[in-house]
Amino acid sequence: xxxxxxxxxxxxxxxxxxxxxxxxxxxxxxxxxxxxxxxxxxxxxxxxxxxxxxxxxxxxxxxxxxxxxxxxxxxxxxxxxxxxxxxxxxxxxxxxxxxxxxxxxxxxxxxxxxxxxxxxxxxxxxxxxxxxxxxxxxxxxxxxxxxxxxxxxxxxxxxxxxxxxxxxxxxxxxxxxxxxxxxxxxxxxxxxxxxxxxxxxxxxxxxxxxxxxxxxxxxxxxxxxxxxxxxxxxxxxxxxxxxxxxxxxxxxxxxxxxxxxxxxxxxxxxxxxxxxxxxxxxxxxxxxxxxxxxxxxxxxxxxxxxxxxxxxxxxxxxxxxxxxxxxxxxxxxxxxxxxxxxxxxxxxxxxxxxxxx
Numbered sequence: 001x002x003x004x005x006x007x008x009x010x011x012x013x014x015x016x017x018x019x020x021x022x023x024x025x026x027x028x029x030x031x032x033x034x035x036x037x038x039x040x041x042x043x044x045x046x047x048x049x050x051x052x053x054x055x056x057x058x059x060x061x062x063x064x065x066x067x068x069x070x071x072x073x074x075x076x077x078x079x080x081x082x083x084x085x086x087x088x089x090x091x092x093x094x095x096x097x098x099x100x101x102x103x104x105x106x107x108x109x110x111x112x113x114x115x116x117x118x119x120x121x122x123x124x125x126x127x128x129x130x131x132x133x134x135x136x137x138x139x140x141x142x143x144x145x146x147x148x149x150x151x152x153x154x155x156x157x158x159x160x161x162x163x164x165x166x167x168x169x170x171x172x173x174x175x176x177x178x179x180x181x182x183x184x185x186x187x188x189x190x191x192x193x194x195x196x197x198x199x200x201x202x203x204x205x206x207x208x209x210x211x212x213x214x215x216x217x218x219x220x221x222x223x224x225x226x227x228x229x230x231x232x233x234x235x236x237x238x239x240x241x242x243x244x245x246x247x248x249x250x251x252x253x254x255x256x257x258x259x260x261x262x263x264x265x266x267x268x269x270x271x272x273x274x275x276x277x278x279x280x281x282x283x284x285x286x287x288x289x290x291x292x293x294x295x296x297x298x299x300x301x302x303x304x305x306x307x308x309x310x311x312x313x314x315x316x317x318x319x320x321x322x323x324x325x326x327x328x329x330x331x332x333x334x335x336x337x338x339x340x341x342x343x344x345x346x347x348x349x350x351x352x353x354x355x356x357x
Contacts, residue, residue: 117152119152119153120150120151120152120163121150121151121152121153122148122149122150122151123141123143123148123149123151124143124147124148125143125144125145125146125147125148125166126145126146127145128145129145130142130143130144130145131143133149133151135151135155135160135162135173136152136153136154136155137155137160137173137175137178138173139160139170139171139172139173139180140170140171141162141168141169141170141171142168142169142170142171143166143167143168144166144167144168146166147164147165147166147167147168148164148165148166149162149163149164149165149168150162150163150164151163155178157178158178159178159179159180159181160175160178160179160180160181161180161181161182161183162180162181162182162183163182163183164182164183164184164199164201165185165201166201167198167199167200167201168198168199169196169197169198169199170182170192170196170197170198170199171196172192172193172194172195172196172197173194174193174194174195175193175194176193176194179191179192179193180192180193180194182199183222184199184201184208185201185206185208186206186208186221186245186247186250187221187222188208188219188220188221188222188245189219189220189221189222190210190217190218190219191217191218191219191220192215192216192217192218193215194215195212195213195214195215195216195217196212196213196214196215197210197211197212197213197215197217197237198210198211198213205247205248206247207244207245207246207247208244208245208247209242209243209244209245210237210242210243211237211241211242211257212237212238212239212240212241212242212257213239213261214239215238215239216236216237216238216239217236217237218234218235218236218237219234219235219237219243219245219252220234220235221234221252234252235252235254237254238300239261239263239300240256240257240260240261240263240299240300240301241254241255241256241257241300241301241344242254242255242256242257243255253343254343254344255341255343255344256301256341256344256346259323259324260299260301260323260324260325261299262298262299263298263299263300280294280298280320281294281295281298281318281319281320281322281327282317282318282319282320283315283316283317283318283319284316285314285315285316286314286315286316287311287312287313287314287315288305288310288311288312288313288314288315288331288335288337288348289305289311289312291315291331292304292305292311292331292348295324295327295328299324301324301344301345301346302344302345302346303345303346303347303348304345304346304347304348305347305348306347306348306349306350307350310335310337310348310349310350313335313336313337314335315331315334315335316334317330317331317334319331328346331348332348332351335348336350336351337349337350337351338350338351
């Protein structure tokens with residue numbers, strides 16, 4: 001399409017006189033200018049930009065006509081094209097600013113504004129791999145790409161406190177006299193004595209996940225600069241458990257880590273139906289209730305049956321070399337059941353029509 005023809009087409013679009021095909025051409029131009037830019041926006045946000053863009057063009061680009069020739073459309077001049085481009089850029093900037101404000105953190109109640117203390121050191125992982133940082137108390141932090149941790153050169157107070165932006169793995173040195181606290185976004189704090197855990201902070205939805213590898217942690221939202229241990233409300237996590245902070249709903253949601261690991265070497269109790277081979281998960285005609293109890297003890301995760309009838313079913317098989325969820329899949333296929341994760345526990349249920357055992 002020639003420049004003069006497109007000039008006429010754009011003026012027709014502004015005047016609301018385009019056919020469906022002509023309007024499609026104009027919108028394709030819009031696609032190339034705005035929608036295919038580097039901005040990562042939702043469909044609703046792009047529609048907002050589109051609406052404001054064309055509204056502003058209509059308000060600023062006037063079709064030059066005369067009283068004697070009201071139907072004559074004059075070609076858009078270079079100066080007018082500059083005006084259109086400037087208006088489009090201005091609207092894009094304004095709309096983007098509005099969108100950024102829309103997605104800025106909002107809270108249903110006031111949260112603590114945790115400030116980095118003067119004198120804190122910082123470590124930033126600007127690489128594509130992991131970066132290890134060892135603190136003065138021998139705590140080891142493994143930063144993921146893009147993560148930053150702020151920490152004091154020496155821990156001198158009653159607690160050991162650091163601030164994390166991004167994702168990292170913590171192996172905290174055990175010190176019962178000084179709790180270790182990790183301050184995160186949205187006033188969220190993870191507090192431990194000595195343990196290892198993973199923290200993932202998602203940039204897109206601002207959700208935060210804390211998963212425990214060893215020991216236990218307390219995850220809570222700090223309501224002020226000082227928190228009394230007696231009034232603290234949160235979630236206590238033990239090994240193989242996790243909690244996800246949902247920024248949209250401002251809730252802490254408990255769950256099970258993706259790959260639970262056995263707490264320690266598991267011994268088969270007498271009468272459990274295990275073969276005497278030294279492999280605790282090698283069963284022969286073992287009641288399902290006994291099998292699930294062994295798994296519960298081994299992983300520290302509550303695994304129950306929906307009803308007592310299911311507990312009496314029998315299972316035969318060697319599960320010693322499989323992960324927990326694979327073990328459950330084999331058990332369910334053999335006993336015509338399904339498993340369901342409900343928070344930090346697992347429930348074995350009867351297979352019903354429509355279920356995929």
